[in-house]
Amino acid sequence: MIKRTVTFTVFLILAFTFSFSQETNANLIAIKGATIIPVVGEDISEGIILIKDGLIEDLGKDINIPQGAKVIDAKGLFAYPGMIDGLCYLGLSEISALRSTIDYREIGKVNSQLKAVEALRPDSVHIPIARANGITAALVVPSGSLIAGQSGLIRLVGWTPEDMIIKSPVAMHISFPSVPRRRRGREAEPREEPSKRVEELKKILNEARYYEKRKEAAKKNLLLTYPDFDEGLEFLVPVVKGELPVMISVHMDKDIKAAIKFVQDEKLKPIFFGVEQGWKVAEDIKKAGIPVIFSSLNNMPPKWEDGYDGVYRNATVLHKAGVKFAFSSQSSSLAKDLPVHAAKAAAFGLDRKEALKGVTINPAEIFGVDHLMGSLEKGKVANIVLADGDILELRTNIKHVFIDGKEVDLSNKYTELLEKFKKRK
Amino acid sequence: MKTKKFLVLFYFFLAFLILVSSSSTYAGSVYAIVNCKVVPVASSAIDKGVIIIRDGLIVSLGPSEKIVIPEDAEVIEAEGLIAYPGLIDAHTNLFLELPKEEPAQRQRGMAPQEKETGRYSDLTVFKLLKPKKTTIGSYHKIGVTTVLVAPKKGIFAGQSVLLNLNGEKAEAMVVKNSVALQINFTRARGVYPATVMGTMALLRQSFLDAKHYHSHKSLYASSSKGIKRPEYDPFLEALVPFILERKPIIFTCNNQEDIKRALRLIDEFKLNGFLSGANEAWRVADYLKKTPLFVSLHFKPPITSIYVNKGEELKEKAEKEIYPANASNLYKSGIRFALTSYGLTKASDYLKNIQKAIKAGLPKEEALKAVTIHPAQFLGVNNIMGSLSEGKIANVILTSGEIFEEKTRVKRIFVDGVMFKIKKPPEKVKAPALNLAGKWEGTVISPMGELDVTMELEQEENEILGTITSNFGIWEISDGILSGNDLTFTISATIMGESIDMEFSGKAEEDLIEGTFSFSSGSAEIRVTRVPTSGF
């Protein structure tokens, strides 16, 4: 009788432990045998990455793989941090000719209240396609107005927008007033007095400052009038306080210089976007310590005099001057091409390792999430890409993608249609 | 009552003036221009020569010793002056009165309001002529006696007319009506063709249709029995002589590709084609050996040019150095050409740009030929003009020095034997003290009484132009100069079909202009104040 109870208890205990270890298996993954390119730190050949509860528990050559871990054989593969897109419209734009599918543009000049993440469509067909090419996070932005609104950093997986948000707001987006560009074949439009518009911008920021001050003063003294709510100014308060960074779209050399002066005068926390003529004023940007997100490297140089390779060599020149930069796809349907921009910069002089940083650790640092992602380091989130080659190369195939330690489905609209028509005889 | 009486008296007063004034006399006068250097262009220069003009023609010219001065000739002492043939501007769009176009009220997304087919082959520009005294005057100032006025609008713009600027009446000015058919590589509006490739197809189709029309008509004419009657088509009717009888066609070419387009058409359809515009003709000089070429003196590089797309610096260089050298380069390639003002808006720019072309390397003698004998030859009128020789039309200019020199001024000009004195531009001109543009009203006070007038003035730096309106009608204000506060201008008054010039001299203040009119026998005072503009 005791024998049976003991056996039964032992059986129960074993069953319990067994089921318990099944649970831990899902959160415990070991990627074994890949060449690890951590971006920060030395590459590790035939290394092991241990993922636990969504984070990188450990990585190295001789790591102990705990019991119950799901082992993924990555021999012959390369492990990279998931790439981060410096600026795109994923989830905000489906078909560019159909306005009903575009939600990153608004009318009006001052739209500081808009939050890009609130228009996210998690089921956009473009997200799985980008994800399948190794992009795991992206900055989605509003665009078009003088003050366009607030961007957010999203992970490229999730059932709901809530699931997808990593950080929002990341920055307030401003289009720096500049002289309209001469169109080829037509005379330049009459000069718009950009200086007037800069004054306008300064005025708005100043009003936000005083709005906040009045609010604070009123809070301390019941007798003072509490200011009426002002939507435009309300959301600018963290900007003028230097808490929320501004991402300023600026392109030409003179405008970049003016923008540098502007952010210094206004004591803002700047990031510059676009900067196609940045190579002309690299020293100034470096001195000001402003990081740069490049626009798509497919853009033509703004002026013939910039040279046929004007935009291509921009990264090389800025890097040499010591400016921190990241790349962007500036797209939704072609967000998957983020690595192509980085490789293009490398083709025109940028060190390949630096190019890789431009889509991994650099954007993470610029957006203030480098404690979470951007490299394969202990304690960071397990956003990992396993590829059969250099992820910036065109012939490389991505085999596995992990976001927050979970492997994600690489099927997408491309593969679904392909499979369907493969069946046609 | 008083006004009516005044008007009648004033009317007679002016009529009297006309009989005694002598600013211009019509053909019928005999002149002997003596003691000047004569540059006939088609023959060698004469150091001290005489030109005899009678009934609008040069009856004789030669060295002073050899020419007998007729008794009835008015002797024009021209010592120190040089006589040249009157200059010919072989492509201008001035003088045309086009219906005032409403500024394109086109809103985004709305259809163009008008449809312009661009097919006006039957339009003779003579019908649109509106010769303005001021424009004629500005041409006289630079020595131009003859212009080819070309219609502007449309693909088949119409037929051009050759004018001698001898006065005001359009009829009297016509040397040759329907000189050539003008074709532009432009587009229609609101209908086919909307692109130049469509225009080329349209041109080819039209030429084919003209041939077909002609053969149908000829067939019908030879025996109408059993043949379908051809439908009358004014467009094709007008086109036939140019396609089948080799009447000249002038293609306006704004860039080198236009030149090649024209040459292809000329070759395909065996046309008697000329090229005009062509301010970058030097770039396709190899193609240009045979075709008469009218080169415009506007130096702006066309939009398609490489000089426009490679940055600001090159664009400026193109306009200041490269394009002005067009004529010089053509000359070096051995190509004959005429120089025109096509593309320029002011007659004075025509002279300025000839000077620039010379500075850029075109020999002066060639420039002179390009505005005298060459255009005359191309246009088939070299038997009657283009050089100074016996029997040719008396288009003569007397200049104070070598033609096209900076300081040289045209002193007198004869057009069809009609003599015009060119007024001296004021020696020292100060910057204008104020802007007189706008409406003014006031009175003219003469011994006969008062006349109410309104003036509308335009001002560009020192130059004042405008109109003065009274019960007599609207008269042109020309040659106006504002130097500091000193104002002078000329009014060309037309009374009973006769024109009479009245000189004004006076002072202008912010709201007040005062001064005196003088004419050959008397003067009148004028006082006008500014009409306040209704707040803006």
Place this chain on the structure above:
Amino acid sequence: MKKKIIPIFLGFSLLFIPVLASGQNLLIKNGTILTVTKGTIPRGDILIINGIIKKIGENIEAPEGVKTVDASGKYVVAGIIDSHTHIAITAGNESSEAITPEVSVRDVLNAEDTAIYTALSGGVTMVHTMHGSGNPIGGQNIVLKMKWGLSAEEMIVHEAYRTLKFALGENPKQSNFFTATPRYPQSRMGVNAIIRRELLKAKNYKEQWDRYLKAKKSKKSAKNLIPPRKNLRMEALADLLRGKMLARCHSYRADETLEFINLSKEFGFKIACFEHASEAFKIAKELAEEGIGTSVFLDSWAYKIEAYEGIAYSAGFCTKKGVLVSINSDSSERIRRLFNDAAKSMKYGGLTEEEALKLVTINPAIQLGVEKIAGSLEVGKHGDIAIFNEHPMSAYTRCDMTIIEGKIYFDRAQYLKEREEEEKKKAEKEKKKKGEKK
């Protein structure tokens, strides 16, 4: 007799050695030669005489006076051919009417379009520049070599097929933009019907002329017959029906593509290839059977609804099914990176490096009818060559030199040198100015 014939024959044959008007002599040494059609030579030379490739091999000695280019460490490939662009012309689309086959881009060429230089910087030596896609029947196209600095006439490639642009779908039915003057057709039914109508009219026109010419020959009528009016629009379509021109048809959806194939059979005209053909992968079977090629984007898609199923795998998938596929740019920007687009077919489509390279070299050459003179590095073909610093199918590659018929039209090293000198001059000028100011 025989003795005389041989020298005469030799004399005549000399006449047939092709000599190109703007061709030059050049020797390229020590590069990795990607012939496209005949494999790779790891370290080889190419000799070009008078613009024609005379020798390909190892250790070719430079004949006297021939310029040499050192391609050590570089990749030498046939010049890239872009079979669908709108560069070097000053007019795009004759939009005033729906049917305008009489117009030709040959009449609006512009040799000074800086896009030509942009194309050269991307290794492109030849383009098929086309009428736009706003009309069901558009206009006639032309093939040009990117001879920057020469005249438009010198750029025309006369060996190419004559082609006529057709368009189906959203563009010709005017549905994805606002127009104040909509015209028939506004539906796909209308687009098909209007094409059929015009071809029937052309057939009729041909019939009228044939009858007239026949009657003219017979004695009875002769004198009083009025010839039919020569109509350039109908002439163009008649040439299509006579086989003197090939159709190049812009289409996106699989169904409209199939309908056009039916039209071509109904009237007996030939289709050279379909432009864009986003959904070609759905009908790869039919395209392969009919022998009709496609000229596509690799991955530009979802910009309008008819392009919403244009998957990046299409080019590779169709190639594997036996369809002749080329990749085009249709853009004066994308023309710089056609080799990148082709390379993507390795990732999306599983093509090999050689197959991917063909998409922008020999394949478009065949579609344009110029495979005898371009598209690969073979003796007897024109010396149209692009030299890259890395393999052209690598993301890290860069075009360093572009050669057409033995003449160097783009040289990055020379470009950089000149730029450096210019910048020095500018800096000196600035110094002087500042000095003078003081």
